Amino acid sequence: MNAPQATPPTRRQIRRWRQYLADERAEAAVYRALGERKHGAEQQILFGLADAEKRHEAHWLALLGAAAEPAPRASLWTRLMVFLAGHFGTVFVLALMQRAEGRSPYVDDADATEQMAADERIHGEVLRGLAARGREQLSGSFRAAVFGANDGLVSNLALVLGIGATGVSNQTVLFAGVAGLLAGALSMGAGEYVSVRSQRELLQSTRPDAAAQKALPHLDLQANELALVYRARGMNAEQAEAHANQVLRTLELDADSPAAGGLDPHEAVGNAWGAALSSFCFFASGALIPVLPYLLGASGLVAIVIAAVLVGLALLSTGAIVGVLSGASPGKRALRQLCIGYGAAAATYLLGLAFGATMS
Structure with missing residues (x-):
């Protein structure tokens, strides 16, 4: 965090810092409101974003000192996000916040640290990931x-x-x-x-046949034709062989799974x-x-x-x-x-x- 400036800040700087302070507080409130509607990993991620905004808030408090009082009001846009986060679905709010984080003014502001600007950019990617499943649904x-x-x-x-x-x-x-x-x-x-x-x-026609499960105990372990199944699904020869051996040990035929973090294709189709x-x-x-x-x-x-x-x-x-x-x-x-x-x-x-x- 930067230390407070030695020279007195201008009125223009104070106005800008107060606006940043108010927006950071409001954005933290948005993430907390969204997190309270979630559970598990998503909740932890959103609370983590709120904590990051608190660190940014501390930066502006240090620069403002006594000028931080009375508490400034957030911009109308940020206050709208707080309202939406508490009353409506998360996908719309996450999409709006993703766009807002991607247009952070910290990149061009000498009073913000490089770490803060980088944080905001990464926040946009975090929000993109959180919104991805909702967009697919x-x-x-x-x-x-x-x-x-x-x-x-x-x-x-x-x-x-x-x-x-x-x-x-x-x-x-x-x-x-x-x-x-x-x-x-x-x-x-x-x-x-x-x-x-x-x-x-x-x-549905691309889903594995459930009857194939019954054939597993009778496969020729030397020929291991099960490896061909996984090669047909896109694995290379070594990966397919290793995965097939694992399946033969457990005798549990795994179905095609969606990409990591992705959605079942049926759910995406609707x-x-x-x-x-x-x-x-x-x-x-x-x-x-x-x-x-x-x-x-x-x-x-x-x-x-x-x-x-x-x-x-x-x-x-x-x-x-x-x-x-x-x-x-x-x-x-x-x-x-x-x-x-x-x-x-x-x-x-x-x-x-x-x-x-x-x-x-």
Whole structure:
């Protein structure tokens, strides 16, 4: 830890140090709140992170001295993390904290030690590891939910704008939008169920045959064909031979296990019914948004503009959420979603205008 500076700190430095002090205290509270919701190794890791933040807190207390009082308030963002940690699921909070640790200002601050900057970087990797399992568990239903919501938003906006641009009546546009919502939601739900179910069945076919356990006592110990099993699973000849000898000694055939720290592939794929329901509900909720202006009585260009604005906000939100949970930039992901969605809708709208002009 650095000793307090000999020269009096400037007001600017004091303000910055007080903010760091408040944020370190709040971050420690976040990790403690998350740890209290866990048990075993995960709890110990989170409490360890909280202890590390306490060491950083001590650094700023030493620099501030009497200026540490009254106790400063953490930034709004950090206080929000404390609230989320105490009230919501850990995956979302871990993803946000991972991103925050990765953007620590200590790297460019001469008043922070190199050890503190390195700590923050490593904290980000610790959080990445803790969040990995939760992300994998979310991946099946989350993928279906994001894909369903995005598809509902874009496809029904494109449908509504394309038909509306031809100049047909408001009622026709509304009926088309509702039909698109129902047809799309049912199709998405059914497709997601078949997709996930098929993937789970494919994974199931790679599981070892339980009946092979009965064959172990009768294997030729000299030939040891069991080693071929492990070579087929990716081991080299020496590893396969050693592992096969171990299995023959215990007569316990081990199944394929997930990678260290990883998740069973079936769990990562998700449940077929859960994925189907997520896809159906999120497609329907997304597809409802472009129809809302027409349901509320708007018509013509006004309805089109309202629908486009509402869908744009929804696309930005889904893109930002995906960015946060993936540990990437939420702003970039939000803009990507918006550009793709608006691009598809604009193409359909122009086609509708062309068809409308041809029919008139």
